[in-house]
Amino acid sequence: MSNSKTLFDKIWDAHVVKQKEGYPDVLFIDRHFIHEVTSPQAFDGLRKRNIPVFNPKRTTATADHNVPTKDQHLPIREALSRHQVETLRKNCAEFGVELYDLGHPFQGIVHIIGPELGLTLPGMTIVCGDSHTSTHGAFGNIAFGIGTSEVEQVLATQCVLQHKPKTMRIEVNGKLEKGVVAKDIILYIISKISASGATGYFVEYAGSAIESLSMEARMTICNMSIEMGARGGLIAPDETTFNYIRGRKFAPQGEAFEKLVETWKQLKTDEGAVYDNVLIYNAADIAPMITYGTNPGMGIRITDRIPTAEELKEINEKASFTKSLEYMGLEPGSSLLGKPIDYVFIGSCTNARIEDLRLVASVVKGKKKSPDVEVWVVPGSKQVEEQARKEGLDKIFEEAGFELRSPGCSACLGMNEDKIPAGKYCISTSNRNFEGRQGPKSRTFLASPLSAAAAAITGRVTDVREFN
Amino acid sequence: MSKEKFITLKTTAVPLPVENIDTDQIIPARFLKATTREGFGENLFRDWRYDSESNPNPEFVLNNTAYKGKILVAGKNFGCGSSREHAAWALYDYGFRVVISSFFADIFKNNALNNALLPLQVSDTFLSKVFKTIEENSSAEIEVNLESQSVTLPDGASEKFEINPYKKACLMNGYDDIDYLLSLRDEIKEFDLTHA
Numbered sequence A: 001m002s003n004s005k006t007l008f009d010k011i012w013d014a015h016v017v018k019q020k021e022g023y024p025d026v027l028f029i030d031r032h033f034i035h036e037v038t039s040p041q042a043f044d045g046l047r048k049r050n051i052p053v054f055n056p057k058r059t060t061a062t063a064d065h066n067v068p069t070k071d072q073h074l075p076i077r078e079a080l081s082r083h084q085v086e087t088l089r090k091n092c093a094e095f096g097v098e099l100y101d102l103g104h105p106f107q108g109i110v111h112i113i114g115p116e117l118g119l120t121l122p123g124m125t126i127v128c129g130d131s132h133t134s135t136h137g138a139f140g141n142i143a144f145g146i147g148t149s150e151v152e153q154v155l156a157t158q159c160v161l162q163h164k165p166k167t168m169r170i171e172v173n174g175k176l177e178k179g180v181v182a183k184d185i186i187l188y189i190i191s192k193i194s195a196s197g198a199t200g201y202f203v204e205y206a207g208s209a210i211e212s213l214s215m216e217a218r219m220t221i222c223n224m225s226i227e228m229g230a231r232g233g234l235i236a237p238d239e240t241t242f243n244y245i246r247g248r249k250f251a252p253q254g255e256a257f258e259k260l261v262e263t264w265k266q267l268k269t270d271e272g273a274v275y276d277n278v279l280i281y282n283a284a285d286i287a288p289m290i291t292y293g294t295n296p297g298m299g300i301r302i303t304d305r306i307p308t309a310e311e312l313k314e315i316n317e318k319a320s321f322t323k324s325l326e327y328m329g330l331e332p333g334s335s336l337l338g339k340p341i342d343y344v345f346i347g348s349c350t351n352a353r354i355e356d357l358r359l360v361a362s363v364v365k366g367k368k369k370s371p372d373v374e375v376w377v378v379p380g381s382k383q384v385e386e387q388a389r390k391e392g393l394d395k396i397f398e399e400a401g402f403e404l405r406s407p408g409c410s411a412c413l414g415m416n417e418d419k420i421p422a423g424k425y426c427i428s429t430s431n432r433n434f435e436g437r438q439g440p441k442s443r444t445f446l447a448s449p450l451s452a453a454a455a456a457i458t459g460r461v462t463d464v465r466e467f468n
Numbered sequence B: 001m002s003k004e005k006f007i008t009l010k011t012t013a014v015p016l017p018v019e020n021i022d023t024d025q026i027i028p029a030r031f032l033k034a035t036t037r038e039g040f041g042e043n044l045f046r047d048w049r050y051d052s053e054s055n056p057n058p059e060f061v062l063n064n065t066a067y068k069g070k071i072l073v074a075g076k077n078f079g080c081g082s083s084r085e086h087a088a089w090a091l092y093d094y095g096f097r098v099v100i101s102s103f104f105a106d107i108f109k110n111n112a113l114n115n116a117l118l119p120l121q122v123s124d125t126f127l128s129k130v131f132k133t134i135e136e137n138s139s140a141e142i143e144v145n146l147e148s149q150s151v152t153l154p155d156g157a158s159e160k161f162e163i164n165p166y167k168k169a170c171l172m173n174g175y176d177d178i179d180y181l182l183s184l185r186d187e188i189k190e191f192d193l194t195h196a
């Protein structure tokens, strides 16, 4: 037997505190992020057991899911939302956890602030009571979402009990066509393997197309790993990674940092290491993608037509397929190009970083949005918002008639007042098109920031490659 | 902290033959604002169960008085999407103790097991049989035996299911993971010091 290990195995094995026959592994967690929605019951659990947070320095909190994206300086209007954010405040103060609250210059969507503050580093184990924790894996670490009982485990013991998942390697090789970006790569992969195709696996993304991506683009890819059922996804760290982290607020600095870089360089899959599954795709096959249904696996190239029930591979998927298209008000076999839309949402932990806003600005500069659509641009964090203003992107958005709001999860999940009305179509840069995700009876088309920007101008589903 | 113990259960079941039921359907985000674990059952499957004026949708199975019971039977890939444990709390709070499906999403499975809700995975063929049995007779009782890891239909058709032995012991004895982890505090402390 060879001793070759995958990157995933190396990081996992280095964090196992205890392994016992018949028991899940006790996995030590280096970094824990929390937010207002999935933490209150966990803190309550600590109070009931009368125990402190094991090591408060390893946990960082922010308010994002439930916060308004307008008038953030005012008290939150909605009573329940306000109570939840206040509860987070109280819990963090009582248990000594650092909180980047509304109004703090570091506040933002939890998966955006971790990386931008240098809290997310290679080789770590990272968890958060949120399925898109997989985002952090872009830095070559094991990052995955957990439930509230597990949040309580981490607060109480800095560990979670986990069974080691299987490993999958997804390679994308070659060069991307112009107009095709990271979001299209991941929507393409999910459309190929389905919304459950990677359940039970942890994915390592590799190949020349992945290596050529910026850190922010890599985050977009890892972010949506959960959308194919995977617990998480990771990418081996390289110079792009180290350059991104160097100098960030909470990252080690100077010599200490350069020493770490040397150890991080070892963080890669050994030659000959075996994965439980390997999938290989060609970047040239990927076009701008869009979803037509109510799970992220229901995606097509923007120029393709929606399949018909007869074309589906699995017979027993038909009922769900038909239900989904009825919900979306779409005809099987039809094309989405030219379909009028009502809203454009540019935001979420998938696509609300500065590069995403730059992509949008590059398409809309000097243009005006269609009068038939409403466009919300919700930056992922205070720092992203600041940067956008510094670069003058706010002016471009304003001239285009887009509304630049304050950071939060916003219409990604419609938990605050940013909801897409019933029956309306929204082209969204977020990650989920589930029924009612963006508001009761709302209809979501997932796409890239480029495609969303083009649609904002034309008021229709548009192939950004044909747009100028 | 101790939870309700689970050993066997014999009850009628509620069929929901839809695939890829995500946790946003089980409990929509706008109902996640509570800071306790109780009361989520009221909004279980909210947008399928009620229309926008909060009138019950007569076509949805939870509003059909013919179907009751502590077992929910659902299509493949149940519980995908958001990690919200509120989904497991809502199912439990409503009165379900078992969900039968041919496939569960990972995080949901953990969340359910941490809340005395058994995610019971059966084969596709057995799942079809379960649906058929309930459709033909809504008062058919399904028996779940955790000890022997088996699920049995009234006609005697039975299938074994898998469950991790540790989780099985937790469910049968009503323990939880934190009790176990807290017993390892010293070892973890040491680990914490050596992992800057």
Ligand code: SF4
Residues within 6 Å of the ligand: A064, A065, A109, A110, A111, A130, A132, A347, A348, A349, A350, A408, A409, A412, A413, A430, A431
């Ligand atoms: S932006 Fe959306 S997906 Fe990301 S953490 Fe917030 S709610 Fe979850």
